[in-house]
Amino acid sequence: MTGPRQPGEAGRAVTVVEPTEVTAASGPATAGQVIEAAVPAEAAGATATLRVFRGEAGQDTRFEDFAVPVQEGMVVLDALHWIQGNAAPDLAVRWNCKAAKCGSCSAEVNGHPRLTCKTRLSDLDLAEPITVEPMRSFPHIRDLVTDVSWNYAVNRTIQPFTPPADLPQSEWRWQQADIDRLQEFRKCIECFLCQDVCHVLRSHETERPFMGPRYLVRTAGLEMHPIDQADRRPYLKELGNIGYCNITKCCTEVCPEHIAITDNAIIPLKERVADRYYDPLRWAWRVLRGRLPELPVGRELPVFPGGQPPAASADPQADGSEAAGTSPPERRDEPS
Amino acid sequence: MTGQATSLRGILKPRGTAPTGAGATSRRDDWLAAPLNVGFWLAVLVLYATFSALVWEPVFGVAHEADGYLSPFYAPFVSGEGFPAWLSPALVTLWIPIGFRVTCYYFRRAYYRAYLADPPACAVGEPRIHGRYRMENALPFILQNLHRLFLYLAVVLLAIHWIEVVTSFFPASGARIGLGSVLLLADITLLTGYVSSCHSLRHIVGGRLDCFSCSTINRTRHGAWKILSGLNANHMVWAWASLFSIVLVDIYIHLLALGVLVDPAIRL
Ligand code: SF4
Ligand code: SF4
Ligand code: FES
Ligand code: FES
Numbered sequence: 312m313t314g315p316r317q318p319g320e321a322g323r324a325v326t327v328v329e330p331t332e333v334t335a336a337s338g339p340a341t342a343g344q345v346i347e348a349a350v351p352a353e354a355a356g357a358t359a360t361l362r363v364f365r366g367e368a369g370q371d372t373r374f375e376d377f378a379v380p381v382q383e384g385m386v387v388l389d390a391l392h393w394i395q396g397n398a399a400p401d402l403a404v405r406w407n408c409k410a411a412k413c414g415s416c417s418a419e420v421n422g423h424p425r426l427t428c429k430t431r432l433s434d435l436d437l438a439e440p441i442t443v444e445p446m447r448s449f450p451h452i453r454d455l456v457t458d459v460s461w462n463y464a465v466n467r468t469i470q471p472f473t474p475p476a477d478l479p480q481s482e483w484r485w486q487q488a489d490i491d492r493l494q495e496f497r498k499c500i501e502c503f504l505c506q507d508v509c510h511v512l513r514s515h516e517t518e519r520p521f522m523g524p525r526y527l528v529r530t531a532g533l534e535m536h537p538i539d540q541a542d543r544r545p546y547l548k549e550l551g552n553i554g555y556c557n558i559t560k561c562c563t564e565v566c567p568e569h570i571a572i573t574d575n576a577i578i579p580l581k582e583r584v585a586d587r588y589y590d591p592l593r594w595a596w597r598v599l600r601g602r603l604p605e606l607p608v609g610r611e612l613p614v615f616p617g618g619q620p621p622a623a624s625a626d627p628q629a630d631g632s633e634a635a636g637t638s639p640p641e642r643r644d645e646p647s
Numbered sequence: 648m649t650g651q652a653t654s655l656r657g658i659l660k661p662r663g664t665a666p667t668g669a670g671a672t673s674r675r676d677d678w679l680a681a682p683l684n685v686g687f688w689l690a691v692l693v694l695y696a697t698f699s700a701l702v703w704e705p706v707f708g709v710a711h712e713a714d715g716y717l718s719p720f721y722a723p724f725v726s727g728e729g730f731p732a733w734l735s736p737a738l739v740t741l742w743i744p745i746g747f748r749v750t751c752y753y754f755r756r757a758y759y760r761a762y763l764a765d766p767p768a769c770a771v772g773e774p775r776i777h778g779r780y781r782m783e784n785a786l787p788f789i790l791q792n793l794h795r796l797f798l799y800l801a802v803v804l805l806a807i808h809w810i811e812v813v814t815s816f817f818p819a820s821g822a823r824i825g826l827g828s829v830l831l832l833a834d835i836t837l838l839t840g841y842v843s844s845c846h847s848l849r850h851i852v853g854g855r856l857d858c859f860s861c862s863t864i865n866r867t868r869h870g871a872w873k874i875l876s877g878l879n880a881n882h883m884v885w886a887w888a889s890l891f892s893i894v895l896v897d898i899y900i901h902l903l904a905l906g907v908l909v910d911p912a913i914r915l
Contacts, residue, residue: 419673422673439675447664448660468654489858518779520658522655555780557755559765582855589792
């Protein structure tokens with residue numbers, strides 16, 4: 312491996328290094344091979360060594376080292392673009408806005424799930440190579456690109472916003488105080504870093520699916536909405552398997568939008584599920600008031616009759632006004 | 648996003664390429680420090696609490712009360728009379744704070760990480776023993792959902808402790824401001840902060856409402872929820888501070904009982 316480089320050395324050689332134990336499952340690399348890249352040396356200045364995960368899914372994957380000239384304010388994505396432009400034009404990187412808003416450029420930098428466009432080189436130790444890997448929790452496609460489509464499949468299982476069926480949109484009213492806490496959840500840029508770092512999705516093969524923190528955030532935003540009528544607690548318990556989350560907070564630690572995922576979304580949802588399923592006092596209270604049964608335990612959401620999608624007339628709409636097109640279930644106001 | 652929901656049944660996440668096995672990671676910061684630190688201090692405090700509740704008095708005969716100060720591990724209404732000598736009266740109520748802390752969302756996180764390595768740290772591989780992961784979906788951890796029951800009991804206990812602290816300023820010998828009372832006051836303040844910042848309390852007080860503005864009572868609850876949310880943001884700090892303080896106050900009272908220290912006091 313190359314050590315810290317001297318000024319003027321930038322991009323002169325690209326070294327294919329031995330795969331570390333991290334890539335042990337990924338197959339052998341062409342260890343030790345040195346590729347001379349016809350790249351110009353930049354003006355004298357500091358260089359950083361980027362150790363980038365390369366390869367196609369299911370084939371040899373390896374780490375390759377690139378010496379990149381460092382400029383002030385440079386982020387890891389800039390360095391990857393420099394590599395694309397000067398040393399490895401075929402490097403696959405997903406990105407879009409370069410402003411930490413599209414959520415495309417997620418990767419693992421030195422083992423930490425990060426947005427590469429928001430990770431400054433000046434915050435990293437340039438004396439060591441900077442490892443850049445794809446999000447490891449998702450199937451690999453090529454280089455730094457992974458297949459995150461499973462997340463979209465999970466998203467489609469959540470009962471959309473369900474306003475009262477008999478209330479026209481022009482009559483919807485709420486106060487700012489009612490939606491303050493929801494606005495935090497709407498900051499989500501779907502970068503999936505929280506899904507990537509969540510140990511349930513990353514390290515465990517569970518018997519049943521776990522929806523993951525991103526979709527607990529979305530569900531919290533719907534459940535706490537002042538005019539939403541659906542009850543997603545059976546879904547959270549039985550299908551989203553919120554019980555798999557052990558509130559260890561890694562999702563909160565990596566969220567680039569600083570959403571307090573665990574404290575403000577997951578724990579409040581766990582408490583709502585406990586209201587419904589695990590509170591003997593509330594159960595006794597409901598029995599006394601003759602308000603049982605509520606929903607049958609384990610009833611699957613969405614609440615489309617017979618599990619069928621809504622009639623053709625129901626227009627899928629954008630999130631935020633995504634009426635389900637079916638009569639919503641009756642909302643049971645919580646006794647205080 | 649979505650207009651129609653489909654079923655999640657069977658949508659298991661396809662396998663990724665994360666390194667597996669205990670400690671497998673590309674992180675090169677000192678990720679082991681936090682779980683070791685938390686694990687160590689938690690163990691020290693739990694061991695001391697066990698010692699104090701089960702050993703000080705039954706084994707060494709050191710009283711849990713001195714100078715009108717009662718160890719915070721003991722509830723005031725348990726006199727100890729009628730208890731066999733080998734059994735500590737602390738056990739009558741100690742299960743409540745123990746249950747409360749064991750099921751506390753913060754301490755769950757702490758010991759899941761430090762003792763179960765589940766996960767040991769973020770983006771770090773886990774021991775293979777976690778093969779069949781069900782966590783809070785199945786016994787025993789599904790019982791964590793009973794945290795609110797311990798909360799109800801803890802609130803009662805807290806009220807009793809407040810009475811006990813206030814009366815410690817007025818022992819039979821006359822009013823005084825002793826170091827012990829001040830320590831007990833600091834301890835009960837931290838305990839109150841800990842209980843007030845509880846996630847379950849925050850939920851019960853206002854979090855479970857969907858519409859904060861819909862009625863006067865809801866607006867009042869919203870105001871209280873906002874205050875509790877402010878405290879809740881530092882729940883971890885309250886949790887540790889109140890755990891340390893209870894142990895320190897207990898040590899102080901036992902040192903008084905042993906005659907090692909004399910309580911400095913201003914008598915009124
Ligand atoms: S807090 Fe829960 S959802 Fe978030 S990373 Fe930990 S286990 Fe996953
Ligand atoms: S909650 Fe945060 S980390 Fe998760 S997808 Fe949204 S922005 Fe990314
Ligand atoms: S490129 Fe859009 S978030 Fe990084
Ligand atoms: S969550 Fe920690 S005491 Fe309730």
